[in-house]
Amino acid sequence: MITIEKLREFGADVDDGLSRCLxxxxxxxxxxxxxxxxxxLYLLEQQLIRKDLDGAFETxxxxxxxxxxxxxxxxxxxxxxxxxxxxxxxxxDYTELMDRLKTEFVRLCEL
Numbered sequence: 548m549i550t551i552e553k554l555r556e557f558g559a560d561v562d563d564g565l566s567r568c569l570x571x572x573x574x575x576x577x578x579x580x581x582x583x584x585x586x587x588l589y590l591l592e593q594q595l596i597r598k599d600l601d602g603a604f605e606t607x608x609x610x611x612x613x614x615x616x617x618x619x620x621x622x623x624x625x626x627x628x629x630x631x632x633x634x635x636x637x638x639x640d641y642t643e644l645m646d647r648l649k650t651e652f653v654r655l656c657e658l
Contacts, residue, residue, distance in 0.1 A: 549576055549583075553658040557621060564618035579617055583656045588648065595641045603641075604633035621651040 594603035614622040
């Protein structure tokens with residue numbers, strides 16, 4: 548079960564995340580829990596495999612917004628790096644960034 552303390556241990560900026568949720572811990576935890584059910588990360592991976600850089604940019608940018616608004620710092624870092632590369636439609640190997648992102652997402656889901 549995800550708790551505020553576990554999110555702190557995960558590396559989330561819980562105080563910032565809570566402030567964005569009007570300091571309602573139950574709302575913040577609810578939103579983070581809903582995120583663990585989201586499959587958008589896997590859509591991003593498929594877009595990168597297909598070299599759909601336009602679609603991957605849109606997806607990465609959306610994920611960046613969600614992760615940043617929930618102050619999930621371990622996820623925000625790699626998706627921000629990826630978004631900036633994709634903004635320029637750089638045809639590069641995104642494997643390392645995708646692996647970091649998936650690792651952190653799995654870690655979040657295991658809380």
